Amino acid sequence: MKIGIFGTGIVGQTIAEKVADLGHEVMIGTRNVEALLAKSNPDSYGRPPFKEWLNARSGIQVATLDETAASCTLLINAMHGMGTIQALGSIDPSHLSGKILLDIANPLDFSQGFPPTLAICNTDSLGEQIQRTFPELKVVKSLNTMNANLMVHPRAIDGDQTVFLSGNDSAAKETVKSLLNSFGWKEREMIDLGDISTARGTEQLLPIWVRIYAGKGTSLFNFRIVFG
């Protein structure tokens, strides 16, 4: 399966590495390929420039968002939540038609510093906004409730955790479940919450996520739903 990843930051890189390790063809999409590859300074987190990361990983391609959408069957949104709608708008709609978009982003607003707020209130969600704006996509929201490393290395924590799924298309959710399974997620750890409007629930987990992160000083934690 050829997988396209929108977003070149640490989340996109982490997902791309795992997906490539699993043997999939991987294309990373970005708004401006030349500008990305011209960067020679560390990013704001002190990470090496993208080009250095890319050079160490043969087989991962970089292309525009439109080229990535056109040539991949499964797309993953790892861009900043607040920029997603505008960025996806640069893609020819025919290149999105019928494609699955796994949306792992959150509409975090850092404009007032840390902890960030969510720019979307609990009466809507980024997942729904994407689905409404691009009805030709099959949007599945998942993995957005945890650190990027844990998304693709869930066994970094002992014992069961929970990963949620939201989306209108059952077959698309099954495809995403298979991908999650290949990352190491167990079937019993997956909770399908229902249609894409249930993304309101998972996105609103971020306000407590950022506070547990701040209080405990680690991002190596996750939610688990325990039943009686």
Add this chain to the structure above:
Amino acid sequence: MKIGIFGTGIVGQTIAEKVADLGHEVMIGTRNVEALLAKSNPDSYGRPPFKEWLNARSGIQVATLDETAASCTLLINAMHGMGTIQALGSIDPSHLSGKILLDIANPLDFSQGFPPTLAICNTDSLGEQIQRTFPELKVVKSLNTMNANLMVHPRAIDGDQTVFLSGNDSAAKETVKSLLNSFGWKEREMIDLGDISTARGTEQLLPIWVRIYAGKGTSLFNFRIVFG
């Protein structure tokens, strides 16, 4: 310890029963005592009228909100979240002075049906609104992330769960922790998130709580934070 519980619905009743069983003096506060005791029909959930419940439980007193605040040292808010500020406003502020208010309510808005939304966005919380409006109180937000029965019978679920605490006053949080411990909560299950603004995190768990409840058909579940 004399404990005052604001709210006469199923949440208030469930807490009152447990607190009375533990040997505390319990007073239930309501806006209009006469009207409450005059009710002779089942409530909207089909539960018997309050008076029947009360008659079966000797030792639990009923009084106005003001009388309850005046005579109790620990207060518990089990009213509808949306009516809390107005209801507390009927109490003589001197009767709230220095008292701990354990706020277990959520600002749920059922006006558009089920699932409810939260009337307060993630840039504020009911816990903070109460603390701002009644600065003479020491507000501790806790227990608002689960079903009422589980609040006071946590061992109804096997294995560890998580109960969160938010509040500006450390001593008040310690008092609440002792109460939680007497309900059956283990120290290791408690996460102190920090000041009362962290109630934004726990109140925003409700959008996913209501969807898990709807999807699984049970309220006997809880959040657990698992660490690596």
